[in-house]
Amino acid sequence: MPRDAQGHLVPGRIAPALPIPAGIPRPEYVGRPGPREYTGDDIYSPAEIELIRESGRIAAQAIEAVGAAIRPGVTTNELDVIAHEFIVGHEAYPSTVGYRGYPKAVCTSINEVVCHGIPDDTVLVEGDIINLDITAFQSGVHGDLNKTFIVGTASPDASALVERTQEALARGIKAVAPGREINVIGRAIESYAKRFGYGVVRDFTGHGVGTAFHSGLVVPHYDAAPDFGTVMVPGMVFTIEPMLTLGTPEKPGTVAWDLWADDWTVTTRDKSLTAQFEHTIVVTERGADILTLP
Ligand code: MF3
Numbered sequence: 095m096p097r098d099a100q101g102h103l104v105p106g107r108i109a110p111a112l113p114i115p116a117g118i119p120r121p122e123y124v125g126r127p128g129p130r131e132y133t134g135d136d137i138y139s140p141a142e143i144e145l146i147r148e149s150g151r152i153a154a155q156a157i158e159a160v161g162a163a164i165r166p167g168v169t170t171n172e173l174d175v176i177a178h179e180f181i182v183g184h185e186a187y188p189s190t191v192g193y194r195g196y197p198k199a200v201c202t203s204i205n206e207v208v209c210h211g212i213p214d215d216t217v218l219v220e221g222d223i224i225n226l227d228i229t230a231f232q233s234g235v236h237g238d239l240n241k242t243f244i245v246g247t248a249s250p251d252a253s254a255l256v257e258r259t260q261e262a263l264a265r266g267i268k269a270v271a272p273g274r275e276i277n278v279i280g281r282a283i284e285s286y287a288k289r290f291g292y293g294v295v296r297d298f299t300g301h302g303v304g305t306a307f308h309s310g311l312v313v314p315h316y317d318a319a320p321d322f323g324t325v326m327v328p329g330m331v332f333t334i335e336p337m338l339t340l341g342t343p344e345k346p347g348t349v350a351w352d353l354w355a356d357d358w359t360v361t362t363r364d365k366s367l368t369a370q371f372e373h374t375i376v377v378t379e380r381g382a383d384i385l386t387l388p
């Protein structure tokens with residue numbers, strides 16, 4: 095079923111919403127069409143950073159729990175149930191549930207799906223690659239991360255893409271330092287991706303995160319200089335979440351993706367494989383500290 099004759103993903107059936115205990119505080123956007131405009135900044139106190147780290151830890155542990163269930167035959171809805179139960183079981187709110195109408199606790203993005211795939215009755219098969227993206231909200235702050243997993247054994251091309259996308263995130267994180275412009279992050283990511291002829295998705299970016307799920311601060315994954323010249327300062331919190339594709343690098347301004355009728359699922363236009371990794375980080379005096387570790 096949810097694959098066409100060429101093996102490409104097609105929309106499946108989305109299960110009804112799961113309950114979230116009334117005692118778990120909701121982000122402000124839940125029950126509204128979207129978030130209110132965020133007027134705060136992206137710089138947090140040490141105490142606030144520890145709260146973001148705690149939300150990030152819950153999200154990271156949830157990814158581990160869901161990742162351990164990945165195998166041929168499992169559906170993405172079954173993965174969502176694990177994510178949902180883990181997060182609410184740790185007294186946190188799954189930030190994506192009710193965010194601009196998104197229905198589930200995890201984004202499950204398989205093969206040519208770039209990001210924001212919705213869990214449904216799609217069955218994982220040997221050789222798929224699947225990204226899990228989870229954000230947890232607790233004590234008024236969000237922690238956001240994602241990882242790409244391989245189902246069983248994948249092709250050498252797919253495995254290399256996954257490994258190098260993880261390395262691209264690591265290089266983006268290493269580029270973080272106070273006094274540098276935020277565009278150095280994308281420069282490091284893009285120059286690494288180019289070595290392998292990979293495409294870098296330009297239209298989805300990293301973002302400020304903390305009190306707001308998406309604060310308005312944008313972190314490009316390509317070399318955007320002299321734009322996006324915000325200078326990093328200690329205490330600044332944001333995500334880095336590069337999406338690389340096996341397809342040809344996008345030319346500036348070109349759109350190499352399609353959006354499904356569900357208004358969420360983004361695929362590469364050429365259906366080439368794509369992988370992503372994400373962490374929430376805080377800028378420190380020495381570089382970056384990852385806030386989304388288990
Ligand atoms: N967690 C995603 C990010 O990295 C956002 C997902 S929004 C959703 O920014 F609604 F699609 F879940």
Ligand code: CO
Nearest residue numbers: 238333335372
């Ligand atoms: Co994010």
Ligand code: CO
Nearest residue numbers: 227238239240
């Ligand atoms: Co995310």
